[in-house]
Amino acid sequence: MTTTTATWLAELTDALGPDSVLTDPDVTAAYARDQAMMAPAGTPAAVVFPRRTDDVAAVLRVASRHGIPVVPRGAGSGLAGGSNAVDGGITLVMTRMDAVLEVSTADRLAVVQPGVVNKQLRDAVAGSGLFYPPDPSSYDWCTIGGNLATNSGGLCCVKYGVTTDYVLGLEVVLADGRVLRTGRRTVKGVAGYDLARLFVGSEGTLGVITEATLALRPAPKAPVTLAASFATTAQAGQVVERVVTAGLVPSLLEIMDGTCIRTVDQVLKAGLDHDTRALLVAQSDTGGAAAAEEIAVLTALCEEAGAQFVHSTEDQAEGDLLLAARRMALPALERVGGAVLIDDVAVPRSRIAGFLDGCDAIAADRDVVIGVVGHAGDGNMHPTVCFDAGDADQRQRAYAAFDDILALGLSLGGTTTGEHGVGTIKLDWLEREIGPVALDVHRSIKSALDPAGLLNPGTVFRSTPAGATLGR
Amino acid sequence: MTTTTATWLAELTDALGPDSVLTDPDVTAAYARDQAMMAPAGTPAAVVFPRRTDDVAAVLRVASRHGIPVVPRGAGSGLAGGSNAVDGGITLVMTRMDAVLEVSTADRLAVVQPGVVNKQLRDAVAGSGLFYPPDPSSYDWCTIGGNLATNSGGLCCVKYGVTTDYVLGLEVVLADGRVLRTGRRTVKGVAGYDLARLFVGSEGTLGVITEATLALRPAPKAPVTLAASFATTAQAGQVVERVVTAGLVPSLLEIMDGTCIRTVDQVLKAGLDHDTRALLVAQSDTGGAAAAEEIAVLTALCEEAGAQFVHSTEDQAEGDLLLAARRMALPALERVGGAVLIDDVAVPRSRIAGFLDGCDAIAADRDVVIGVVGHAGDGNMHPTVCFDAGDADQRQRAYAAFDDILALGLSLGGTTTGEHGVGTIKLDWLEREIGPVALDVHRSIKSALDPAGLLNPGTVFRSTPAGATLGR
Known part of the structure; x- marks a missing residue:
């Protein structure tokens, strides 16, 4: 371990407590990759388990001060290598932030933390006659945070749409540790850019989602x-x-x-x-x-x-x-x-x-x-x-x-990823699908929100030219 | 008219033809404001009527070369002053790009130009048993381009959602004249950031929408x-x-x-x-x-x-x-x-x-x-x-x-604009509603896509500090 690494690890431990910052390689290895066997994965210097938004903000402040890459992840059910670890970086595991904070039948919405498992949310609202439709195959173990990061779909999409269709508002910790609250509790709203939907599907490259306000539907009839x-x-x-x-x-x-x-x-x-x-x-x-x-x-x-x-x-x-x-x-x-x-x-x-x-x-x-x-x-x-x-x-x-x-x-006029995300396995394909102008717009937005390129680097698109080594 | 103005007007006329670039003050006055009586409006140096995407690209290249503000607009049905003219700028009237390019019953979508009137699209798809739900009160004269720019709602929203819920893909001319195609023809897709929905509701401040691929629904039953x-x-x-x-x-x-x-x-x-x-x-x-x-x-x-x-x-x-x-x-x-x-x-x-x-x-x-x-x-x-x-x-x-x-x-936990947009009448309220972090994120994204701040300046939020004169 270098002196620098020891320094920022100490800062993290000071901020979050020792039980939230793990560095034992036997433990951290379990958080190094998702379910995509063809994706490369690095070895994280630390696996960090925040308990609250302030913890996430503290981690991102430390990371940005020291220039450490941060890879957010949930349960690791991803199929595109999008949460695979970066060598020497921080893997930020959101599973301890797993509270359903509110279920409102009157406004037909729920407020949840990102570590809530999809099925946990479904069960939590079912008692109120409500329904959270997005149902990826891994619904009994994937987390809402991961669903948001990849804009998950599932079997229900044909009638009920995908995750982004249910996002009313988000709390997001930005790369520099500032906390953004965007969106709303109302059904409609056009006050400013649709930032919430920019973060949805951005695979952890623009910020770390720490809370979501999600629209619900009335429970459907038995099929x-x-x-x-x-x-x-x-x-x-x-x-x-x-x-x-x-x-x-x-x-x-x-x-x-x-x-x-x-x-x-x-x-x-x-x-x-x-x-x-x-x-x-x-x-x-x-x-x-x-x-x-x-x-x-x-x-x-x-x-x-x-x-x-x-x-x-x-x-x-x-x-x-x-x-x-x-x-x-x-x-x-x-x-x-x-x-x-x-x-x-x-x-x-x-x-x-x-x-x-x-x-x-x-x-x-x-x-x-x-x-x-x-x-x-x-x-x-x-x-x-x-x-x-x-x-x-x-x-x-x-x-x-x-x-x-x-x-x-x-x-055939299709897209190379309908619901799993680009992750780290389809970088070349994204470039081919969206073309150079769209790729450049992606890079501009990424630079605007994460100028040092620390959030999930090398996922969705390369900030460096094709062929350069990404450390995972 | 200054020499500079004469120069860029000549460039525009060369590119689009004289019947597409109007400067007669009696004519241009008709395009200076929308329906929001409380909003200020400037006097445009030119009102330009593009016929195709290339025309829009040419206008934005001229504008960015000379640093001329560009205000895109449709029919002018807006209720927030969002398309009011800027002194000495170009008002880009999209109403001549009014073709319904395709209606696909097999893929349940339509491809339209921005000047298509909402009712025109509704009528065009009704014959195929299809339905384009967003129905602002001005549906018989407002344009789809304006609907996209403000993420219009209407009476149908309670069941069918708002404009952004129907956007599959967009063609957008960026501030520097490059043409971005984003989104897709498929129902689902997560290849890259959801740029389409970033442009929807951005009130012409990030790019000029020149084509939209819109999802349709089966026609509902008689109510x-x-x-x-x-x-x-x-x-x-x-x-x-x-x-x-x-x-x-x-x-x-x-x-x-x-x-x-x-x-x-x-x-x-x-x-x-x-x-x-x-x-x-x-x-x-x-x-x-x-x-x-x-x-x-x-x-x-x-x-x-x-x-x-x-x-x-x-x-x-x-x-x-x-x-x-x-x-x-x-x-x-x-x-x-x-x-x-x-x-x-x-x-x-x-x-x-x-x-x-x-x-x-x-x-x-x-x-x-x-x-x-x-x-x-x-x-x-x-x-x-x-x-x-x-x-x-x-x-x-x-x-x-x-x-x-x-x-x-x-x-009461609401938003200051449910469907009309911030425009130029609610700048202070946007700041109050979304707060300083979100405002800063807006400014970062705006700078990333329109570094010179030429697209609809002073709409949605101020690039300059509160109280500065905006020229309209």
Whole structure:
């Protein structure tokens, strides 16, 4: 440890107390990376656990005084390496700030700290008949702070939108330790720039979110569930397109491809038809006659498209079973496929069939297994490349397939990340997707808010030219 | 005209053609101000009418080369002086860029130029069974560009949100003339910062929007309409609060106070009860049994609160009649009250009754007439101060009442502008509402994107200290 490091560590310990500043390498290693296996990760000099906004401000004052990089993180459920540690930096773990500060039924909002787990918030408001929609797959362990940092989506997005749609106000500690409060408690408000939504999705590069005021919705009705299988991706794609043009807004509309179906069946032994090329699962949560009508129209659309099988149920346990195959897709791919690279392309909803076919072509071309599950209702697909991590050649082909999928997504008018974020794994792709003017605007805004570039450096975009070493 | 002015005017004329660059003071005067009578306005050196993005880029290159302020504007329907001209500057009128470039039913989106009138877009998508919800009162003449610049709301917000909720992507010409494309055509996407939503609501201070990709919704069902009158504001406030806590989401929930009711009755001779202190008008557009149920619950809530009168109808012509009183409120106040100052405070929905009573107290205290209409469902109130503009003392009291109302809104946890924007009339109030840290962040972002401060200077916030002259 250098004298400088000892100095700022002492300052941190003075400010937060010794139990909040950990440096034991065995402990800090547990906070060095998220769930993205392909992302590089450094070794933090310290892992810090703030308990309150003042603690975060103190950490950022120390960090800016000494020029130490700070990587904020929650539970580490990220899939893009966005919270991976920087060598010699501070990893700021927000999980101790885990209070639901307020639930207001009269104003239909909640005020929470960033370390609150998504499910904890859902449970906290359910008793008041309220609903916090954003539901990433990791909802039972990911934190709201991470959801805000990556603008998380989930299965609900087709009807209810993503995290940013629920953000009314934020408290953010800026790079220099000043505390910004922005946004409001009212439903509407246009007093000044929409700073809250600038911080949402900025992956910890502009400030550290320490509190959020979140809009809630009335709890939906119990869902009616439909599952339908198709012999071609084009048929399933046609259904999704007709759902959109018919003006249906199901509360869930998921798709999985033939590879996923076969893989899930290997694990679940559910007797799924191995000739099926696409499975759609949909739900309506409007309740009563409206839900019945919505499901009836969906059923008709599936039948018109030539579905092999269509089944719907109002029984929630049976609905959960129909959804189980979809929920099993990633775990099954992980169990059967060895290592997995989970991609995250969103395409216009009219291009889903073309995207599935393109993924099949890439799998054949690169000689790897690619299973696709996705949120069909909003076009956000998760093609998952399976490979043997011990086989260098296979690994290389898997990485190449991952890139091919991103290029395919862009060629179809899509985006390279629908909900996981750029993190550290898609820096080149961000540049390619948004182009030099937008990249320059990103850098200008970053410099305006974090002139020394200490907040989560090397995430989302490079402040240094491509190819330079980032220390992780 | 100075030599410098002649030089840049010649450059503009060379680039855009003489019919796009107007300097005749009789003509330019028509573009000097919006609808906010209390806002100062300067005299532009030129009013410029771009036809395409390249024209806008050329104007901004000329302006930045010569250091000329540029004020973008649409139809001039603004209510906060946000597009009022700056002395010696360029007023950039976007109304000739008025094409609906694309309507996609398959991806449920439209691509439009900024000069498209809100109603023009609504009509263009209606034929495809689609719906662009944001509906400011001026929807039949305001432009989408202005709606984007101010993040417009309207009557629909209670159920459908505001303009920013419909923005997928933007093309923006930056202060130096570079063209930024940001956002996407997909429903979801988190590639980089949410720049689109930073430009939305920035009132022309960060760039000039030249194209927008907007999400659409399926057309709603024909509305069922309910009207209810109350002898006290507390009763009406109770209904609004119970609507929220009961989890109802009507498609419209408007309120008007006793002053408005009496004034409207003077004009319409509709026999409205002069003892009524609040009138609620609500709609449900869910259709069929769901709408009937929603209106039945609303009726019960009104009756429980002790309504004097409750009436609902599925007949659309009768529904329009019930809404007519609400739509007449501002015109009636203008006709009867002389000059009007329309305020735009949004309060938490639980504070509406307190806000109405507070406005009555302010009216008594300042000895002016204040009528309040508002979007009760989202807490956005429009208290309107009526006064005789020729009476200096009354004018002064009216302005004082306007400020009292803003202070009242803040004291109730609200915001000083729910949907009209800060413009040039609420600079002091923005500072008071957001505080010094947020103001500094605004200035940093402004400097990052418009270092010379040429885009709509003096709007939203001051780049110069309070009290300095802004030239308009």
